[in-house]
Amino acid sequence: xxxxxxxxxxxxxxxxxxxxxxxxxxxxxxxxxxxxxxxxxxxxxxxxxxxxxxxxxxxxxxxxxxxxxxxxxxxxxxxxxxxxxxxxxxxxxxxxxxxxxxxxxxxxxxxxxxxxxxxxxxxxx
Amino acid sequence: xxxxxxxxxxxxxxxxxxxxxxxxxxxxxxxxxxxxxxxxxxxxxxxxxxxxxxxxxxxxxxxxxxxxxxxxxxxxxxxxxxxxxxxxxxxxxxxxxxxxxxxxxxxxxxxxxxxxxxxxxxxxxxxxxxxxxxxxxxxxxxxxxxxxxxxxxxxxxxxxxxxxxxxxxxxxxxxxxxxxxxxxxxxxxxxxxxxxxxxxxxxxxxxxxxxxxxxxxxxxxxxxxxxxxxxxxxxxxxxxxxxxxxxxxxxxxxxxxxxxxxxxxxxxxxxxxxxxxxxxxxxxxxxxxxxxxxxxxxxxxxxxxxxxxxxxxxxxxxxxxxxxxxxxxxxxxxxxxxxxxxxxxxxxxxxxxxxxxxxxxxxxxxxxxxxxxxxxxxxxxxxxxxxxxxxxxxxxxxxxxxxxxxxxxxxxxxxxxxxxxxxxxxxxxxxxxxxxxxxxxxxxxxxxxxxxxxxxxxxxxxxxxxxxxxxxxxxxxxxxxxxxxxxxxxxxxxxxxxxxxxxxxxxxxxxxxxxxxxxxxxxxxxxxxxxxxxxxxxxxxxxxxxxxxxxxxxxxxxxxxxxxxxxxxxxxxxxxxxxxxxxxxxxxxxxxxxxxxxxxxxxxxxxxxxxxxxxxxxxxxxxxxxxxxxxxxxxxxxxxxxxxxxxxxxxxxxxxxxxxxxxxxxxxxxxxxxxxxxxxxxxxxxxxxxxxxxxxxxxxxxxxxxxxxxxxxxxxxxxxxxxxxxxxxxxxxxxxxxxxxxxxxxxxxxxxxxxxxxxxxxxxxxxxxxxxxxxxxxxxxxxxxxxxxxxxxxxxxxxxxxxxxxxxxxxxxxxxxxxxxxxxxxxxxxxxxxxxxx
Numbered sequence: 001x002x003x004x005x006x007x008x009x010x011x012x013x014x015x016x017x018x019x020x021x022x023x024x025x026x027x028x029x030x031x032x033x034x035x036x037x038x039x040x041x042x043x044x045x046x047x048x049x050x051x052x053x054x055x056x057x058x059x060x061x062x063x064x065x066x067x068x069x070x071x072x073x074x075x076x077x078x079x080x081x082x083x084x085x086x087x088x089x090x091x092x093x094x095x096x097x098x099x100x101x102x103x104x105x106x107x108x109x110x111x112x113x114x115x116x117x118x119x120x121x122x123x124x125x
Numbered sequence: 126x127x128x129x130x131x132x133x134x135x136x137x138x139x140x141x142x143x144x145x146x147x148x149x150x151x152x153x154x155x156x157x158x159x160x161x162x163x164x165x166x167x168x169x170x171x172x173x174x175x176x177x178x179x180x181x182x183x184x185x186x187x188x189x190x191x192x193x194x195x196x197x198x199x200x201x202x203x204x205x206x207x208x209x210x211x212x213x214x215x216x217x218x219x220x221x222x223x224x225x226x227x228x229x230x231x232x233x234x235x236x237x238x239x240x241x242x243x244x245x246x247x248x249x250x251x252x253x254x255x256x257x258x259x260x261x262x263x264x265x266x267x268x269x270x271x272x273x274x275x276x277x278x279x280x281x282x283x284x285x286x287x288x289x290x291x292x293x294x295x296x297x298x299x300x301x302x303x304x305x306x307x308x309x310x311x312x313x314x315x316x317x318x319x320x321x322x323x324x325x326x327x328x329x330x331x332x333x334x335x336x337x338x339x340x341x342x343x344x345x346x347x348x349x350x351x352x353x354x355x356x357x358x359x360x361x362x363x364x365x366x367x368x369x370x371x372x373x374x375x376x377x378x379x380x381x382x383x384x385x386x387x388x389x390x391x392x393x394x395x396x397x398x399x400x401x402x403x404x405x406x407x408x409x410x411x412x413x414x415x416x417x418x419x420x421x422x423x424x425x426x427x428x429x430x431x432x433x434x435x436x437x438x439x440x441x442x443x444x445x446x447x448x449x450x451x452x453x454x455x456x457x458x459x460x461x462x463x464x465x466x467x468x469x470x471x472x473x474x475x476x477x478x479x480x481x482x483x484x485x486x487x488x489x490x491x492x493x494x495x496x497x498x499x500x501x502x503x504x505x506x507x508x509x510x511x512x513x514x515x516x517x518x519x520x521x522x523x524x525x526x527x528x529x530x531x532x533x534x535x536x537x538x539x540x541x542x543x544x545x546x547x548x549x550x551x552x553x554x555x556x557x558x559x560x561x562x563x564x565x566x567x568x569x570x571x572x573x574x575x576x577x578x579x580x581x582x583x584x585x586x587x588x589x590x591x592x593x594x595x596x597x598x599x600x601x602x603x604x605x606x607x608x609x610x611x612x613x614x615x616x617x618x619x620x621x622x623x624x625x626x627x628x629x630x631x632x633x634x635x636x637x638x639x640x641x642x643x644x645x646x647x648x649x650x651x652x653x654x655x656x657x658x659x660x661x662x663x664x665x666x667x668x669x670x671x672x673x674x675x676x677x678x679x680x681x682x683x684x685x686x687x688x689x690x691x692x693x694x695x696x697x698x699x700x701x702x703x704x705x706x707x708x709x710x711x712x713x714x715x716x717x718x719x720x721x722x723x724x725x726x727x728x729x730x731x732x733x734x735x736x737x738x739x740x741x742x743x744x745x746x747x748x749x750x751x752x753x754x755x756x757x758x759x760x761x762x763x764x765x766x767x768x769x770x771x772x773x774x775x776x777x778x779x780x781x782x783x784x785x786x787x788x789x790x791x792x793x794x795x796x797x798x799x800x801x802x803x804x805x806x807x808x809x810x811x812x813x814x815x816x817x818x819x820x821x822x823x824x825x826x827x828x829x830x831x832x833x834x835x836x837x838x839x840x841x842x843x844x845x846x847x848x849x850x851x852x853x854x855x856x857x858x859x860x861x862x863x864x865x866x867x868x869x870x871x872x873x874x875x876x877x878x879x880x881x882x883x884x885x886x887x888x889x890x891x892x893x894x895x896x897x898x899x900x901x902x903x904x905x906x907x908x909x910x911x912x913x914x915x916x917x918x919x920x921x922x923x924x925x926x927x928x929x930x931x932x933x934x935x936x937x938x939x940x941x942x943x944x945x946x947x948x949x950x951x952x953x954x955x956x957x958x959x960x961x962x963x
Contacts, residue, residue, distance in 0.1 A: 091652070103356075
């Protein structure tokens with residue numbers, strides 16, 4: 001199935017209907033990302049250990065529509081957490097999803113929480 | 126205490142407040158600002174970004190708290206309805222009365238809606254405020270719910286109209302731009318540049334209709350089309366009117382200020398209206414019989430008004446207003462400056478047009494050929510700033526003026542001088558009116574050392590940002606005059622150069638990235654400093670990329686090169702390019718089994734493409750079982766040592782180049798360095814291995830080997846330089862060992878040996894002294910470092926397939942056994958390739 005940008009829309013915490021159990025926190029690399037599947041969605045999950053925070057966003061890079069963001073490097077720019085796409089180093093805010101070094105479309109971001117050692121990602125459907 | 130009332134909280138009204146607040150004397154005034162929109166002033170220039178992010182906050186020029194902090198009372202959602210000049214009071218929509226000593230009208234403009242029959246129909250919009258955009262978005266959703274092929278037209282092919290065209294395209298509607306004039310952006314472009322721009326825009330899906338006068342809007346209640354007369358019409362579901370602006374001058378009319386014939390409140394060069402206590406600035410002000418719809422003149426007016434009220438009476442408006450503009454329109458550079466086009470008796474033009482690349486450049490020079498009058502650029506406006514400066518400062522033209530737009534045909538030099546040649550009065554940043562003198566002064570006298578610092582101090586680059594490259598040049602050159610070089614700090618997290626970090630890691634024995642960040646860095650790192658630190662750790666401890674995998678560049682993290690569709694390529698080492706039939710068959714079998722595309726690389730080995738992430742350990746397991754090891758094609762490390770067949774077979778061969786190449790490739794394999802490096806060994810001076818285009822090369826000659834270093838093919842080819850002549854093999858290796866180690870220790874990140882050697886003070890002579898004569902007394906250390914690399918090499922793919930925790934990294938999903946279903950291949954000459962990018 002070829003990815004479609006419209007599959008991904010940011011979800012705010014107060015509109016979460018499903019907290020999807022994505023896997024044990026220990027499976028996600030420290031200060032790095034991994035990909036999970038929820039229905040027909042591919043979601044990149046980042047374990048930002050240095051900030052003791054987790055982030056989730058679409059795995060699809062809006063630049064060339066490839067499922068690669070989870071393999072990107074994470075970091076921070078002016079306090080804004082970000083991920084750099086491994087294909088062309090486009091960077092996106094992990095908080096707002098906006099493209100920080102260009103004018104690409106913003107990526108969708110999702111609420112995330114860790115409870116009892118498991119990672120949960122919030123979806124509105 | 127006197128009171129200043131500002132009517133209007135748009136960009137210019139806000140700029141007035143900002144300039145006022147910056148003045149010490151402003152404390153002696155009571156300041157009240159009225160805005161009729163529900164929110165504080167926002168950046169209207171970048172309004173179309175709202176479609177992308179729907180984030181009104183990000184467009185905000187200053188948060189509401191800014192006004193409070195600066196003792197400015199901001200009243201939003203309140204319209205000023207009347208001015209009573211006799212009593213010096215105003216009344217507002219909610220019937221409140223305020224008295225003023227100075228009144229500043231910054232009411233701006235409203236979109237001009239031409240009196241077309243049917244313009245009141247549902248689905249017809251103007252493009253001006255965030256509320257307009259929200260209404261358009263809602264309506265577009267309604268259209269899309271009804272049909273999949275909805276269309277929207279934009280009336281007006283000016284700057285804003287074209288932006289609106291992109292905006293409706295982003296909403297999922299088919300855009301049609303309808304312009305009355307026979308060309309696009311009629312004020313800025315001539316017809317040829319309009320043609321070029323039209324082609325480019327049509328290619329990205331924006332339909333253009335020129336020379337169309339709209340007679341009537343069709344539809345019963347809601348718009349269904351536009352009628353151009355003579356049986357010519359266009360079916361549309363929505364219409365956005367962007368046909369220019371009209372000043373919001375009602376207040377001036379009702380209190381009898383002097384007005385222009387076609388609207389606008391008349392002002393003098395002090396921005397005073399016919400009532401000396403009332404000022405008008407921005408798009409409502411008629412200055413020199415003109416309304417200026419650009420930000421830069423509006424800002425200048427704000428500055429003048431502030432100064433006049435603060436009694437700095439000598440600050441007045443420039444007599445001539447520069448209407449030059451440069452912008453990125455839907456990804457296409459468009460710029461015009463000075464007089465963009467004119468009749469032939471007023472000047473001569475030089476035109477370059479290349480429709481295959483969507484390029485058009487035109488400059489106009491005076492009849493005597495001595496001065497630049499103006500010009501137009503479409504498709505590439507990189508040289509706009511310098512041309513604009515030449516025009517503004519009346520700089521002399523070079524002998525061959527055409528070089529200004531087609532580039533110099535001589536020694537690769539630019540036809541332009543340096544930005545430092547401009548006079549100090551040259552305005553570099555026209556949005557904020559910052560001169561070259563102010564930028565240089567900010568560096569030389571005030572000690573600012575980066576573009577960021579200078580931007581903060583002078584506000585240069587903070588408007589449209591078009592002057593950034595020039596400001597960067599000025600900062601760099603000014604630092605040079607101080608004897609300082611531009612600080613080579615690698616990113617915001619480390620205030621060090623790579624060499625400094627290398628020494629820190631080594632001396633302090635720093636073990637990992639987090640420790641390095643804690644001890645000498647700040648923040649949480651980024652994609653620039655992480656791989657750089659990884660390279661340093663690898664150079665000092667010879668650790669593989671597997672240990673700190675999340676600070677590696679993506680390719681190093683997965684020990685494979687990511688390709689266009691997110692799959693990977695697999696490249697085993699084939700030292701010296703020597704491969705047995707048995708190995709070839711093994712590779713063929715494995716490639717076939719995993720359906721990989723295979724190709725011979727430029728470095729005499731075989732690349733296998735199209736492996737999915739989860740297949741990598743499986744493929745490598747089989748390759749390792751067949752005796753292969755990683756080729757590190759993904760790393761900043763040794764790639765290959767290319768060889769000719771040498772004296773074993775070749776009748777001209779002077780020595781055994783293949784054996785030497787294999788030996789040296791195995792010696793340096795796995796070493797991480799600031800950038801990738803390659804070698805070559807040729808058996809005679811015919812140089813079939815092209816060793817002099819490599820980072821290091823050996824050529825067999827009568828009596829020994831010649832050693833070359835610092836060569837490069839690629840984007841900036843450079844022949845390697847001779848380091849030593851006619852030496853034996855052991856000596857040749859020793860010299861290159863030291864050369865490589867010295868480079869690894871001292872080179873800036875991502876700098877090939879050729880660029881490093883080029884910049885090395887003293888060049889090859891200095892290098893010879895270091896590695897042959899030991900002028901720095903470090904060769905022992907360099908030799909020991911290299912020996913350590915050689916002794917501690919391990920194949921990182923072997924490590925990966927044998928270690929379960931590392932193998933686990935190679936799954937597409939953490940929570941599913943499924944593989945990525947987004948990857949599509951198409952066939953190509955009996956093999957496969959990734960599906961083209963859309």
